[in-house]
Amino acid sequence: MPVDRLLPNDEARDLIALARDIADKALAPRVDECERDETYPDGLFATLGEAGLLSLPYPEEWGGGGQPYEVYLQVLEELAARWAAVAVAVSVHSLSCHPLMAFGTEQQKSQWLPEMLGGTTIGAYSLSEPQAGSDAGALTCKAVAADDGYRITGEKAWITHGGIADFYNLFARTGTGSQGISCFLVPAGTPGLTFGKPEEKMGLHAVPTTAAHYDNALIPAERRIGEEGQGLQIAFSALDSGRLGIAAVAVGLAQAALDDAVAYSQERSTFGRKIIDHQGLGFLLADMAAAVDSARATYLDAARRRDAGLPYSRNASVAKLVATDAAMKVTTDAVQVLGGVGYTRDYRVERYMREAKITQIFEGTNQIQRLVISRDLAKQR
Template identity: 75%
Template sequence: MAVTRLLPDQDAHDLIDLTRAVADKELATRVEEHERSETYPVGLFATLGEVGLLGLPYPAELGGGGQPYEVYLQVVEELAARWAAVAVAVSVHTLACFPVKEYGTPEQVERWLPDMLAGRLVGGYSLSEPQAGSDAAALTCKAERTPDGYRVTGTKAWITHGGIADFYALFARTGEGSRGISCFLAPGAADGLTFGRPEDKMGLHAIPTTTAHWDGALLEPDRLIGAEGQGLQIAFAALDSGRLGIAACATGLAQAALDAAVAYAKERTTFGRRIIDHQGLGFVLADMAAAVDSSRATYLDAARRRDAGVPYSRQASVAKLVATDAAMKVTTDAVQVFGGYGYTRDFPVERYMREAKIMQIFEGTNQIQRMVISRHLAK
């Protein structure tokens, strides 16, 4: 069912209507084919860029959509309700644009950001490493200064859109300790850069996740974003926004599972009654609806704080934690509502459950979110 949204103005309502039309035509009709065959939806991100959905929370004068974060996230939720993998990739692209917008020089912004926000350049985010996931300060990939720029050597992991993206927000070590990490806008193709075979994942099959191997690839000096040693500051600032994107993805996925479960419960009958009319099942659906509504309210609260320019880091972690835990519970319950049919691939709820699991893990595991929240409380 279409969610009734409280939006700030008519332009936002029109944007949601456009998103729903595009998502129904371009995403909902293709998701099963590509997820089952594990094939990339060639041309889809160009389409999303052409209709203006890849730069929404960035200023219009730079080529973005000029939308507040609360509106952008509801667009992401609508995309996720049709195709979670695509919505995650949209969120990651938005995350990858953040360093240039917030820390780039005027020359870097002018050179790169308009094409990024228009979707002519699609981005990935390259922070994690095989032995440095949640512990970002432990990364070992090096960017050594040379007269010609920076030579990058090392391995990065868990890159959404790896091998396909046109650019990566790359974090590499330029010095010692947590203040020895820097941020670079790395091109998607460079001599000395190769990508591993896509990970054989539980879900989100249509968008590849890969490792990247840097074997002395040269980045020009102007590829450094911000100052040397500012990388972790940039990474963590970006992740606050990125966690809201994942919260919106999780909410959209949970909404899709709820909608499927309700529709099935209205059609399926047992003991002469629709199963939705049995109190035991009706209460399960009620709890699912409460979880979805709570997730949406939580991420919107954090987004409105961000839009108002007030601190929102704790609320972003709360939103990511609440929404992704809820998505896991709601999608699992949706399978239960379908009974044996829910365990088959004849219905999408088994895919929803597989897709929900990763959302508790990436952009900082939910255990990390609890650490972030507790540290804020301790201050």
């Protein structure tokens, strides 16, 4: 059922209504088939781009929607409630635009940002490697300075939209230690850049996740974003925003599971009563609703801090931790509410449960979120 939202103005309310309409008409009718058959939803991201939903939190002067982050995240939640894989890809696209917007020169932004935000291209984020996931400082993909730019050699992993995206934010080693990593904006089709076969994932089947291989690929020097050695600062800055995106996706997924569980509990009867009227199950649904509402409030608090220009890194980690743990529990409980049929593919809740698991892992595992939070607490003392 639609969530009643506290929104700052009529424009935001109209935007949420538009997002719901598109989600109901363009996403919901295709999600089951594409996820079941593991087929990419051709044309869908173009539809989202034409509606302006791919660049909502960025300034209008560069082609963005000029929306507060709290509004953008609620749009993302609406998309996730219909199709988590698509919402994740939208969140990753927004994440991949952040380095250029925040650290690029005016010339770089003028050259590339309007196209990236204009709705006709989709971006991907390329930080992780096979042996460097949570420990981003351990990456080994190299960018060696040359007369004509940088020569990139190495492997990247876990790239959402890998092989399909139009541009990639690549983080590669230009020196030693944590200060020896730099950021590059790599266009698709770069000679020497190839992609592996899509990973065989537990969920999010419709949007591919791949590895990438760089074989002496030439990246012009003008495509380095920020200074040499600034890469981890750029990456972590982007991840603060990206974690809020995943929190919103997790809440949308949990809301969908709750809605399906409530609907089923009002239709199914045992011992002469609807199962929602049995206190044991009614209390379970109440706990699910409390978890969803609490998680939503947590990501909105962090987003409002971001919009106000306040520090929000710890709050983003709290939101990601709380929302994704809630999504895992709520989707698991939804399967329990439906009983045996919940364990079959005849109902969506089994897919929701599989999809929720990855939200606890990417954009920094929830163990990493706890590390970020505890370090911030120690710093305050």
